[in-house]
Amino acid sequence: MITFKEAYQKVLEHPLDLGTENVPLLSSLNRILAEDIYADRDFPPFDRATKDGIAIQFSDFANNGHSFSIEGIAAAGVVQQVLKDKSNCLEVMTGAVVPEYCDAVIMYEHITIEDNKVTINEKVTKGQNIHYKGSDEKVGALLLTKGKKISPAEIGVMATVGKSTVKVMANPKICTIATGNELVEVNEIPKPHQIRKSNMLTIESALLDSKIEASSLHLLDDKSIIQNELKKALTENDVLLLSGGVSKGKFDFIPDVMETLGVEKVFHRVLQRPGKPFWFGIHPKMKTVVFSFPGNPVSTFANYHLYFLPWLQNSWGISIDKSYIKLGVTINIKQPLTRFIQVVTAEKEGVIWATPVVENGSGDLTSLAKADGFICLEPRDMDYEVGEVVPFVKTR
Amino acid sequence: MITFKEAYQKVLEHPLDLGTENVPLLSSLNRILAEDIYADRDFPPFDRATKDGIAIQFSDFANNGHSFSIEGIAAAGVVQQVLKDKSNCLEVMTGAVVPEYCDAVIMYEHITIEDNKVTINEKVTKGQNIHYKGSDEKVGALLLTKGKKISPAEIGVMATVGKSTVKVMANPKICTIATGNELVEVNEIPKPHQIRKSNMLTIESALLDSKIEASSLHLLDDKSIIQNELKKALTENDVLLLSGGVSKGKFDFIPDVMETLGVEKVFHRVLQRPGKPFWFGIHPKMKTVVFSFPGNPVSTFANYHLYFLPWLQNSWGISIDKSYIKLGVTINIKQPLTRFIQVVTAEKEGVIWATPVVENGSGDLTSLAKADGFICLEPRDMDYEVGEVVPFVKTR
Structure with missing residues (x-):
């Protein structure tokens, strides 16, 4: 099994060139600018x-x-x-x-x-x-740089210089795939042994926060169905995000089927909790990238933020969000697993503090709604102390 | 003229009851939950x-x-x-x-x-x-509370309990209104004395960040046109957001026309910079709320965040976002104006610091794209010192 750092590095080593697309000005909100924006006249244009x-x-x-x-x-x-x-x-x-x-x-x-x-x-x-004319900016001045996330302020600047359409980084075509016979639709009444699909709706909405509309699939635990559906999905998408089917169970067909379909495994299983049975691969010809997350809600959600979002930012050629936070409690992290612990954040005197939420393991979906993100702690002999600055992954 | 604190208080004293609406689960992302969500079964529902x-x-x-x-x-x-x-x-x-x-x-x-x-x-x-069955939550447990902003984690929880439609706080019907003969459309080539509309596109995109789709108008500096258009807009909307036409100019017809149309002025002009000539009123019968911002880009943008967003959160009955930040420089704020200073933020050792951006007054649109928000400083004799914690309004 590889460490989290190794796995993270390997994911970043497989970016896709997603290209660019032109969208109407208002639709560019929260997208990534893919062109430099220059002043088309002096600002202001007259005294x-x-x-x-x-x-x-x-x-x-x-x-x-x-x-x-x-x-x-x-x-x-x-x-x-x-x-x-x-x-x-x-x-x-x-x-x-x-x-x-x-x-x-x-x-x-x-x-x-x-x-x-x-x-x-x-x-x-x-x-x-x-x-005075040109006192803010001279004609030809670089106003906005490629790679910037477009907020309302950038919309205003681009309106001023006449950008009614804007070149932005294109989104990958993504299919989210839930697996498992136990899953029923949200509007169904589950039988006692069934549960409703939730993981992939969480992921679909997280993608919407990045302005990506994904398609979705639900695969039953039948090897030939899985094989046919995945073959099609691999052809039609840039990225597959799966949840479930990657553990050691008799019906965990995903790793086998992926390899049958020519997807090369980059790694399977990472020394981390939650999210250990994560399978990551790429189809060397079609270049489809496959993130196959374990089926527990907290595992899927954590791995989406820990691996997929950095991969996406890296593929767009922008710097990866990094954040740090002060720890509000003492924590000991034993070898060998890197731990991702759900926390709530609170501001005190201009400083943000993290306190772990009470949770009941990686199946505890409701814990996600109590947390503001994960702190990322490597195993070590020394305790993590109150006030120590640790990496933080924001999830809301 | 009234102080910023007084003006802010007066704005909050005029909330609207916006009601609620039902939307499909995924559309509820980033909206405000308007119902309590309970566990429909034990979680997990079986051992x-x-x-x-x-x-x-x-x-x-x-x-x-x-x-x-x-x-x-x-x-x-x-x-x-x-x-x-x-x-x-x-x-x-x-x-x-x-x-x-x-x-x-x-x-x-x-x-x-x-x-x-x-x-x-x-x-x-x-x-x-x-x-074990029910070890996360028991059937009937309160999982999410009315008033919570819906993030992907809440989408997952609501999917699990079968909420295929969700009751959220309804949005106000808003019209954004640009005024001034000097304005042309984004896709036009302005004549030397003209500029493109940008303010209201900034505001429209800021509204989209709150999941509100606004309509828009452009009024020329003609009193009878303004009167006819505003009469219609007052009837058809809950909120008018205007930019320009509220200063002391010969063609600044907005305050007069508003009063002619029966909109009661709550205040006009605030001891603040930028954004001083802000006019705020309400139509006592139709209950339309009018935020008439000065036409400078920085003024409009600042006042949107300083007044409109708190008003919106207050109308939704949720707590108003409050944030604080550490000051990275010494600043002196002379009487009598409250100052809103554009800053960039940077994290160091888990603490967020604010440093003012170089700007060229409230007409300097490009400065907005350099800033992460405004710090809010009341006038006082003592300097604001490095490391002091001051109120911060995030704008991206």
Whole structure:
């Protein structure tokens, strides 16, 4: 059996080139940007008034009690106005182009207007309340870099530079596969010896959080059915995510069938708890990657976060999420298994602390809904102490 | 002008009762649960084998070198088998019902099978490798509480108890409204004095992160158009989110028109930067709530997170997200404005630190894409010091 670190490394050594695709701007939310985004003009694109008031040409007049006659108005969304006489002013609105020959904007709060004459009541400085052309970014400036996760702020930036469609990293085509005769649909009433499918709905929804819509299959424990269905699934998908059928049972056909179908086993079983009987392989010709997780809910969920998500980020060519947390209790981890322990997190004085949830083994589905993630602890002689910083995998 | 704290409090004093709706299980992801979820059976629902191997009745035989004859096999997904002779055993698979009269499961790794006879090679304890009926949860137990945000783990729990549709908090009907003659569509080439719409796409995508699909409008700076369109929008929506038209400009018609249409102003202008000219009101009969944000991108984005999201969580009856972070630099905040400063966050030794981003005022849209959120600092005489814990509003 290999260690968790070895298994993790081997998974990362089998990325797929997923390519890119173009999607409408709003659909790119939470996807990974696959192109660099540049400024198509200066930002702002013109000298922009940032206050409502008047625009003047800054000169001796500005601070000597001179009254400015109003020549006209510069509204937002109209072409640049021109100040004809520098002893006059133009009214100007927030977002408007500052009129030609003007270099100061004085807000209404700081002036008095009487008979079309403006008196300035506060000290004026040259350039005030003007957001100068190109002062945020120059045309051609790199605004967003390929590989960035697209949040609402990036949507705004891309809207500004006219990206109505955006190139994003393409998603792998994924089929989630539940195995086992004991499983019935969510809307069915299970017989006493049956349970409802839940693992793969958990995984399907986790995939939706990465904006991936997966297809799904349920395989009964019949070797020939499994073989036919998996053959098709291997052809049609980039990734298969399976749950169950990888232990030592008489009906655990997955490893055998995979090898029959030409999927090369990279490893089977890892020195970890939960999730030990994890089988990982790749079809050398079709390049389909197979994550075959043990069937217990906590095992499937842990392995999805521990292996699949890093694999996905690695395939997209982006850096893998790494997070650390302070341990709220003392824990001893005996050899030889790496342990993934479900924890709740709580913030105290700007620091996040992890406390293990009470759980009843890897079959305890309800424990998942109590936890915020897993802490990852390698076996060692010394206790893990309160306040020690340990790796954390967030699951909500 | 009122303080930020007063404005925030006034916004929270105007929640809407948004009601609930039923959605298919997978669609409930990231929504707010609006019902309590109970166990419909014991979990696990039967004494469940957690290993592949044999099941025996624990007795003197177990640890005395006795060989057990195999009576048959108990697979997952079939009715409970019965051990006929307690000196025999049944093969049993992970997930199967432990056969009647059996109370220990010994995994294949710990036994030798020869001529249908099993020899046990390791010490056996009563109850080993059995996940007992009801040991995780008893039928009727409260598994998930109303008000919880639904993550993949909750999807799994709800699948297990047969919730193919789920009652969630209903979303408000929202219209996002951009104002200003200077705005053109994302796919247009703006003239020199024009800019593309970006604010409301930022807000629309932020709403999508809360699983809310909003409609949108663009109003030109024409009082009668604004009045007609807003009249319709007030009737058709629960919430209007506007950007622009609330400053002191000649074409800032929004406050006037709102009052003409019977929307009662709760406040206009807050002692804060960015986002000072924020106008907030409610129509006393139609109950439409109006958030009219200043038109600068940073102002709109900040106010959305500072006011609208807490208002939404409050309307849903859930606790409002509160977060704190350690300050990485010294900052002085002079009277009288509450400041919201864009920061990047970085983790060091399990602690999250905030460092301000370099920005060029509230019109600097590109700064949003550099930041992870805002820190919220009240004005005070003393400096904010490095390491001080301050409120943080996450925006990605």
